[in-house]
Amino acid sequence: MSAVKNVMKNTYRNMEINEFLGQQLKDAGYGGVEIQKTPVGARITVYVTRPGLVIGRKGTGIKDLMAKIEQRFGLPNPQISVLEVTNPEMNPQIMCNRIAQLIERGTAFRRASMWALNTIMSQGALGVEVSISGKLRTERADFEKHTVGVVPKSGDVAGKIVRIGISSVLTKMGLMGIQLRIASKAELPQEFQMVEGGTPAAAAEPATEAAPEAAVEAPAATETKVEQNGQS
Known part of the structure; x- marks a missing residue:
C-alpha cells in the first residue's frame, strides 16, 4: 500500500503543479508540462508559445518560478527547461x-x-x-x-x-x-504497409475451381447493391 500511496501522491502533486503553472504562465501561452524525477532533483519541462515571457530578462523569471515551485510543492532542486510550441x-x-x-x-x-x-x-x-x-x-x-x-x-x-x-x-x-x-491526422497509423521483396498472396496461391464461381456471382452482388441504393 505504501507504493500505491506514493504513486497517488506524486500524481496529485503533478496535477497541482500543472494547475499552478497554467495560472502563472497564462499570458505566455501555456501548453502543458512534463515532470521527471532524477537523482539530482526534479526536471520540469514547460511548453509555451512565448518562451521569452517565462525566462525573463537575464533569467530572472525562470529563477523566480523555480523558487516558487520549490517552496510551495517541496520539490528539491527543481530544474526548469522551457520549450516553444511550434504549432x-x-x-x-x-x-x-x-x-x-x-x-x-x-x-x-x-x-x-x-x-x-x-x-x-x-x-x-x-x-x-x-x-x-x-x-x-x-x-x-x-x-x-x-x-x-x-x-x-x-x-x-x-x-x-x-x-x-x-x-x-x-x-x-x-x-x-x-x-x-x-x-x-499526422499521427494516424497507416492502414497498408509496403513490403519489398515479397510475393503477393494472391499470386502465390494456385488457381482453384471456386474462382470462376466467385467471378460469376460478383455481378449479381453489384446489381443488388445498386437496387438498394435506388430504393433508398
Missing part, C-alpha cells in the same frame, strides 16, 4: 486556454467554440470536439458539444491520435468548464 493550433491545452480567454473577455461561448473548430481544422486536423458545461445562459447548469470531422472515442486509435485539453473560466453567471479533443 500551437494543434495543442489542445493552448487552444482550450484561448477559448477560456475569449469567454472571459465577453465573447459568446458558441462563437469562441466555432472559432476554435475552424482554426484547428484549417491546420489539417482529422477532427475536433469542444465540450462546454456550466451555467451557460441561465442559473441552471447546461452542457453543449460541438464536433467537426472524426474524433475517435475508444480503441487503440483513440489513444494514439486524440489529445485532450481541459480548462475553466469564471464568468458572471458562474464557473464554466471547457474540454477540447483534437484528433491528429
Whole structure:
C-alpha cells in the first residue's frame, strides 16, 4: 500500500503543479508540462508559445518560478527547461486556454467554440470536439458539444491520435468548464504497409475451381447493391 500511496501522491502533486503553472504562465501561452524525477532533483519541462515571457530578462523569471515551485510543492532542486510550441493550433491545452480567454473577455461561448473548430481544422486536423458545461445562459447548469470531422472515442486509435485539453473560466453567471479533443491526422497509423521483396498472396496461391464461381456471382452482388441504393 505504501507504493500505491506514493504513486497517488506524486500524481496529485503533478496535477497541482500543472494547475499552478497554467495560472502563472497564462499570458505566455501555456501548453502543458512534463515532470521527471532524477537523482539530482526534479526536471520540469514547460511548453509555451512565448518562451521569452517565462525566462525573463537575464533569467530572472525562470529563477523566480523555480523558487516558487520549490517552496510551495517541496520539490528539491527543481530544474526548469522551457520549450516553444511550434504549432500551437494543434495543442489542445493552448487552444482550450484561448477559448477560456475569449469567454472571459465577453465573447459568446458558441462563437469562441466555432472559432476554435475552424482554426484547428484549417491546420489539417482529422477532427475536433469542444465540450462546454456550466451555467451557460441561465442559473441552471447546461452542457453543449460541438464536433467537426472524426474524433475517435475508444480503441487503440483513440489513444494514439486524440489529445485532450481541459480548462475553466469564471464568468458572471458562474464557473464554466471547457474540454477540447483534437484528433491528429499526422499521427494516424497507416492502414497498408509496403513490403519489398515479397510475393503477393494472391499470386502465390494456385488457381482453384471456386474462382470462376466467385467471378460469376460478383455481378449479381453489384446489381443488388445498386437496387438498394435506388430504393433508398
